[in-house]
Amino acid sequence: MRDLHGRENDLAHHLLLVSERHKADHEVYHLARDLAVWSQRHVRALAEAAPSYGIDLSAEPEGKATLAERLRERGSELLGLRSDAGLLMLRDLRTVYTEAAGISLDWEMVGQAAKAAQDDQLLQLVQQCHPDTLRQMRWANAKLKESSPQVLVG
Amino acid sequence: MPQRDRIAEPWGVRTPYEPGDAWPVRVDSYLREGLSAGDVDRWVPAASLLHSNGDAMDIAVKDGAMVGVRGRAHDRVNRGRLDPKDLFGWQANASTDRLTRPLVREGDELVETDWDTAMSRIVARTRALLDEQGPSAIGFYTSGQLFLEESYTVAVIAHGGIGTNHVDGNTRLCTATAAEALKESFACDGQPGSYEDVDHADVIALFGHNMAETQPVLWSRVLDRLAGSRPPAIICVDPRPTPVARAADVHLAPLPGTNVALMNGLLHEIIAHGWIDRDYLDAHVVGFDELEQRVKKYPPERVAEICRVPAEQIRRAAEILGRAERLLSTVLQGFYQSHQATAAAVQVNNLHLIRGMLGRPGCGVLQMNGQPTAENTRECGADGDLPGFRNWSNDAHVADLAKVWNLEPEQIPHYAPPTHLMQMMRYAEEGSIRMLWVMGTNPAVSLPELHRIRSILSQERLFLVVQDLFLTETARFADVVLPAATWGEKTGTQTNADRTVHLSEKAVEPPGEARSDLDIFLDFAARLDLRDKDGGPLVTWKDPESAFEAWKECSRGRPCDYSAMTYGKLRERGGIQWPCDAEHPDGTERLYAGGRFYSDPDYCETYGRDLVTGAPVEPTEYRAMNPGGRAVIKAAEHLPPHELPSEEHPLVLITGRTLYHFHTRTKTARAPQLQQAAPDVWAELSEPDARLAGVTEGDLLEIATPRGTVQAAARITGIREGVVFLPFHYGYWDTDSRSNDRAGNELTITDWDPASKQPINKTAAARVRLLERRDAPAPAPTTTASAPRTASIPPTAGAPGATADEDLAGAM
Structure with missing residues (x-):
């Protein structure tokens, strides 16, 4: 659970970075931000559940944008006029996908453990969060599928 | 014959009727001053090209010129009626500033040239780009003003000939969400309902649909029901005091950006009271359980807080919807151009699915269109979809299309949406x-965040082709401008929002060297020498009728089946609704009768998308979810908009339209009666917001968002508090100002619905500031949603030349 908490935190932070880096790609900008909120929600849910298992996890998600990141956002608007922004976006989406895939497996394992231990509360948490992770993966995958032809061939 | 100022009275005289009766005939006509019907040489059939209603009319021709119009008495759509844009808009055709010769860019200037030079430049650039980069370098931006034959031809050239995946229409701005909402619920595009449902309904609910102004003739039909002795109840969802709101039994005015919450609140009440059709759900629908769970979190009190609408009103509206015996719902831009567009529009479909109210007289959904031929862009593939509602992620469908076009499937891009x-x-x-290549549309005024759009269109590295009637704001950026013929100057079919197909025939010659869009595309295909896989020409037709015949083959067996239609039949019968095939030679009034849908995994147009992320659903997932081809209920949670009001920008800006204009006014501003009714931009404010800003009627305002500022005269109306409205019609071609401070889209945000990809024009944070006191009232109509609160403002009326005839002689 501690690992999962850390990884959800990382994914939220990374999605915010991706959003800021690709401000000129408006769908990525808005959606990465929206999907970061899901991971932040998971972080809070995990922190709430943690004490029952004798763990202490922070409920406050990391990943608030710093000044440096805001500067990067401005830079991304300028970079947005160049075509290598596309390659950078593919790399970023690939990372979102692989991070989310790792988290999905973590949820899978926690879910299996919850079933074996007949821990309904934990199972409920998994059922509440895991579908979000799968949707984050599908989004990154779909966006990659859509963008690759233009970036790689175009 | 009775005459009426149709600027002052846009909906004309009432012809009341009762449920189940036929809508009485009323023939509206307008002829150039001094002429009467006896002077007309011939009448040529056509249908409206300034809105999506599809009003059938005859164009009056005298001495080779258009001199007026007359409604067609026996057409199913309008039964003789015409709206102000139909009555007066045709005059724009004869404007002296029509483009009559092609233009090409020489340095900073556009200079006149001949067709051969203009087309050679386009073809040379196309070839060079194909060699250098491939089809991904080329994009086509089509229009819901093209005829079916033109939409289909451009789709064949772009998808099949050039092989680009970059094809879309300006319908993305008006009906992309209608299409997507239908695709999500029924796995296929296609309007379920029919205008005749107005004749039968006991409740008509209009969701973000100011029908009175966008489809005035359809609204006349509703008004005639309301004037009868057994009128339907009306529910209106709109933040503005529209004519619909004024006629409504319940008017809900939610804060913009909260439509999903409102719909969930209504569904919550309907499910909680058991006003649902269990048998229908069990037999024909998947996904109800999830909806039931989801809307549990939306009791009226919570929804009231989100939408800032009284809980009691939500309960009342839900009860009327829940107890309706024949419910007709219509949806338009208030949902489509707002935050969570598809999710909200889908909830209207859900309302009908849980109530089992589809495919029967009076029980229908009309997910409306904005552009007149939006339906044709969608079914023919000029909006990027595969023609005939084929599924790009179903290889068998791609193979089938390849067979129709005699290509290899790999030649048709289908690797991604x-x-x-x-x-x-x-x-x-x-x-x-x-x-x-931009055809018949004006992105330099119609797209969000215009400073960005201008900077894109003006790039030297972009080769811009614009095909239009006038030198629009967009055409000024072009490298090649092609003068196009328009409605009345060319022949083709048009399909309206309730699947009614009309033949619109050539009445007069186009001006100068202007050519029909079809002829331009055929010339392009010939010059590029596009071939099928056996070396024959890819585009085998040469005129509108042969293009229509080709489309019929492409549509055969698909939901939008035209195979039993002919030009002859359309001439003889007037409007016919698709599907029209051997089994249904007279067309089909309503889709989905008996709960039979087009959603079988092997037949459906799409497997749907995630409503929040927009990610397409994988084929295997869809098969598992809906193996039996039922309707699909998709639930959604309310999410806050991306741009919320703040201290700096405390208001919500919505943009929209007015009855007297269409799109960027390229035609309607050139029809004097329409232009005089709404001559310049204005901004609507509520009384409390005006007081806060120290503004009174007519004062010059600055409206600002994080993207820019616009100046407009204030109109104080009954609009809901916290909201400012700007019409989006006004660009720059008819102003002297060079400061880009008039178009509503200077202010809108670059953001779109993840599922339908429709830009969000109705959710942005804004502030207003008084610039200058003025004594004259705002140049806004008084007859419409912009009706003033202030007394003593002279009502909108037409000059003597705005009087049209209304013939009730044929009324039953």
């Missing part, structure tokens, strides 16, 4: 789309 317009603009911005 078609590139939508806003993404095309993005590719042009970053430089990977290097040629954009």
